[in-house]
Amino acid sequence: MSKTTWGCVTQLIFMPKFFPLNCYLVEEADGVTLIDACMPFVAKKIHAAIEETGKPLKRILLTHAHEDHIGAVPYLKSKFPGAQVGISRRDSLLLKGDRSLLPHEAQRAPRGSLPKQAPFEPDFLFEDQERIGPLLAIASPGHTPGHFCFLETASNALIAGDAFQTKGGLAVSGHLRWRFPFPALATWHVPTALESAEKLLRLQPNVLAVGHGPALIQPAMPMSLAIEEARRGHRRRIG
Numbered sequence: 001m002s003k004t005t006w007g008c009v010t011q012l013i014f015m016p017k018f019f020p021l022n023c024y025l026v027e028e029a030d031g032v033t034l035i036d037a038c039m040p041f042v043a044k045k046i047h048a049a050i051e052e053t054g055k056p057l058k059r060i061l062l063t064h065a066h067e068d069h070i071g072a073v074p075y076l077k078s079k080f081p082g083a084q085v086g087i088s089r090r091d092s093l094l095l096k097g098d099r100s101l102l103p104h105e106a107q108r109a110p111r112g113s114l115p116k117q118a119p120f121e122p123d124f125l126f127e128d129q130e131r132i133g134p135l136l137a138i139a140s141p142g143h144t145p146g147h148f149c150f151l152e153t154a155s156n157a158l159i160a161g162d163a164f165q166t167k168g169g170l171a172v173s174g175h176l177r178w179r180f181p182f183p184a185l186a187t188w189h190v191p192t193a194l195e196s197a198e199k200l201l202r203l204q205p206n207v208l209a210v211g212h213g214p215a216l217i218q219p220a221m222p223m224s225l226a227i228e229e230a231r232r233g234h235r236r237r238i239g
């Protein structure tokens with residue numbers, strides 16, 4: 001595992017060459033928030049990184065319900081019983097194995113590796129623009145119907161989950177990068193992901209920190225190029 005830190009945000013990086021998995025620690029004076037929880041086999045390393053802060057785990061926030069973002073939750077909950085686990089109200093349905101779509105959503109089946117039944121019960125559900133400790137929850141549907149990003153407002157670092165990937169080259173969710181195709185293959189609805197990417201660009205983050213691949217500093221220009229490329233790719237595919 002390696003680490004990169006910007007202000008109070010630390011990126012924990014696993015398997016960067018083979019199948020990068022990132023999760024994030026956001027420190028406050030009295031505790032730590034973990035964003036995403038990778039897979040069960042890295043749970044002990046995440047636990048050790050939290051212990052190194054010398055602070056308790058206050059909460060775990062999940063960007064979405066894919067299994068490679070939630071895997072360490074049961075282990076970490078057993079180590080920090082006071083930690084509150086939150087996921088968006090929308091992806092809480094996917095978390096418990098319910099893949100049905102809401103009437104206003106694109107009627108396309110969610111993709112990727114999703115639980116067949118609830119691996120744990122979330123403690124709270126959040127909605128767009130909710131403040132959760134040092135973070136602002138931002139709805140960014142597309143990768144999954146209830147995908148969320150989190151903006152650490154002091155440093156303006158955007159923890160973007162799989163709304164973008166950087167492994168294999170920066171790309172909007174759903175735009176295939178052959179050197180790392182998995183997030184695109186697991187994307188629910190590309191036009192929705194594109195709208196979310198534009199919304200995230202309007203935030204003008206200082207850091208773009210994703211679920212798979214290295215972070216980008218001052219990412220506005222590459223984000224806008226990636227959005228344009230994804231738009232062109234999508235137009236070509238739909239003719």
Ligand SMILES: O=c1ccn([C@@H]2O[C@@H]3COP(=O)(O)O[C@H]3[C@H]2O)c(=O)[nH]1
Pocket residue numbers: 066067068069111112113114143162182183184186211
């Ligand atoms: O052991 C694994 C690890 C990952 N995957 C898929 O790859 C996808 C990468 O993007 P994502 O993180 O949103 O979703 C992931 C999963 O759907 C998988 O099927 N089995």
